[in-house]
Amino acid sequence: MDKKENKSIISIIILVVVVLGAIWYFKVGYLLRKPEMPEANIEIQTQMVDGGTINLRNVDYTEGQIKVGYEVKGFSLKEYNISCKLYNGGNLISTSGSTGGGLIELDEKHYYLIGDENINQINLPESVNLTVEIAVIPNDFRQKPITASFNVSLDKEVQ
Incomplete structure (x- = not known):
């Protein structure tokens, strides 16, 4: 393999890791966040x-x-x-x-x-x-x- 093919393979691997990380965050990581109570709009x-x-x-x-x-x-x-x-x-x-x-x-x-x-x-x-x-x-x-x-x-x- 020449340097051009190596760079292409490395670029594809990095792209796959980034895409899988984003999918994990939106499917799993987002769900792991603790729910928050809305801000009060009256004196509590x-x-x-x-x-x-x-x-x-x-x-x-x-x-x-x-x-x-x-x-x-x-x-x-x-x-x-x-x-x-x-x-x-x-x-x-x-x-x-x-x-x-x-x-x-x-x-x-x-x-x-x-x-x-x-x-x-x-x-x-x-x-x-x-x-x-x-x-x-x-x-x-x-x-x-x-x-x-x-x-x-x-x-x-x-x-």
């Missing part, structure tokens, strides 16, 4: 409850939806269910009572949950006094649910 409200902590971190109020983001530490989702209800001035405005918006597992017994409620059928004012009630419900029916309530005043965001 915290309640310590029965060996755990619940933090209300995010609230968005738009024309058709109210979305809340909250952090739960100290409770395993294998042992507890978590639900979220929304109230305006004491009147229930959520119908699902669930956290249907999403879940980010940050660590063992450490989660960020998103609760959202479509409010297209509800006529709410431009400003609401929202009460967010988060319930940590033990799978063991003999134990009582743990509840944390947070209050926040919101103005409707224009999209």
Whole structure:
């Protein structure tokens, strides 16, 4: 083999290594990164409850939806269910009572949950006094649910 063929072979090997490294990063390495909690958009409200902590971190109020983001530490989702209800001035405005918006597992017994409620059928004012009630419900029916309530005043965001 002459020098030109050697350079071509070395170039191909380097190209293959770079391409395989990029594929590994996007297929495997990217998945190994720890998920991150979104930045808070309100002043964080915290309640310590029965060996755990619940933090209300995010609230968005738009024309058709109210979305809340909250952090739960100290409770395993294998042992507890978590639900979220929304109230305006004491009147229930959520119908699902669930956290249907999403879940980010940050660590063992450490989660960020998103609760959202479509409010297209509800006529709410431009400003609401929202009460967010988060319930940590033990799978063991003999134990009582743990509840944390947070209050926040919101103005409707224009999209």
